[in-house]
Amino acid sequence: MENDVQFIDVIDENGNEEKLEVVTYLKIDDINSEYVVAIKDGEEEAVVFKVLKDEDGNEELVTIENEAEFEMVEEAYGLLMQEE
Template sequence: MENNVDKITLLDEEGVETEFDVLTKLDIEDNEYVIVVPSDSADSEEEAIALKIIKDEEGNDVLATIEDEEEFQMVAEAYEAVFQD
């Protein structure tokens, strides 16, 4: 995924489109992740969502939820380290 993406639109399980602002992209251990928040969110810290960037069969970027608790914790810690001003 390109580093200069500011917004993405995702479909939920019911086919509803939601626009998200991309807060940051993280490269961790040969994997790529994005941290996003709903564009209409008033509190970005509370509603931040971490997604893993994977490739589909055609080589296209696909965003997936992080199911593994250890992997999620690693991404959360990296995000906090980047934004702990």
């Protein structure tokens, strides 16, 4: 995913489109995966998406279902925020 994207549009669980501000991108080399951390306007809690590519190379943002994977991303994000 392009690292210069500042906002992403996603569809929420009710089918409504939401605009989220991108906080950061993470690439975890151990599992060769990319993630996007974003927030809703006016909220503090971040949302994390995994970036997947389909067979045509199109990117799709999906929620992380695997708890261990989510914890790994959460830890990487925490370390990144400590450095800043």
